[in-house]
Amino acid sequence: MSAAAPAPVTGWRRWGAYLALTLVFALACGMLSWWQWARRAETVDRVQLVERNYDTEPRPVDEVLPALDAWDPEAEWRPVVLRGEYLADEELLVRNRVRAARAGFEQLVPLRLDDGAVLLVNRGWIPSADTVDGAPGTTPAPPEGEVTVIVRLRPAEPELPGRTVPEGQLSSIDVPGVVEHLGGEGYTAVYGVLASEDPPGELPQPLERPVDDEGPHLSYALQWIAFGVLAFIGLAWAWRRERRIASLPEAEQAAARAPRRGHADADAEDAILDSSGG
Helix, strand or coil: CCCCCCCCCCHHHHHHHHHHHHHHHHHHHHHHHHHHHHHHHHHHHHHHHHHHHCCCCCEEHHHHCCCCCCCCHHHCCCEEEEEEEECHHHCEEECCCCECCECEEEEEEEEEECCCCEEEEEEEEEECCCCCCCCCCCCCCCCCCEEEEEEEEEECCCCCCCCCCCCCEECCCCHHHHHHHHCCCECCCEEEEEEEEECCCCCCECCCCCCCCCCCHHHHHHHHHHHHHHHHHHHHHHHHHHHHHHCCCHHHHHHHHCCCCCHHHHHHHHHHHHHCCC
């Protein structure tokens, strides 16, 4: 004799389980919404930082960076004035810099300031060439001799361990590593994105201003909140439907719970019956 099938979970136990699942789903939606709100706050802060600093009047570098290892995140994109001489023989190319869906390099040239310290200048973007490693055969030459340069400050990028690159190239703008390789003193926490130089030299394509777009984080946050609310609305609708069916005579309850056939199914069955003469 086969064992009897377990009795189905009904009544408050079933609806308690539904409520628990709905609460878990709503909690997950709330956490995802909070995450999107946090992402939006970070994006808004970045946009506001660019708006505050990008077009301000350039200041002497030692006023913004009082020490060689100094860095204030609030100073990102702030223009500073540098006076010195490019070390063109120490030029480096930073790999895998994409622009308009095209791979390329950024030209990084050390600038030795009048006080002897070095600050790395990102002069712009160069498209990849049709070579084995994509490196261009020639690069725009910076001006020789004394030059006055205006750059916008950016924080140093982290080193990418385990990356092997050809000589004269970098996988990231690892400022401390480059300064150590050059020897002597240099700014180790920042580099500068070229805004202008006088006298001007040959220039690569200038780096673009950051886009002041908050992204879709706000709409995503509101959508996750809506999903959580809809879960409770769906649970309430199902509970009311169950109460309505429970108020019907017992003979009608099974038919009320059965899924309704679509019109297309009914028409197809009628056509079969007609064709068989039923």
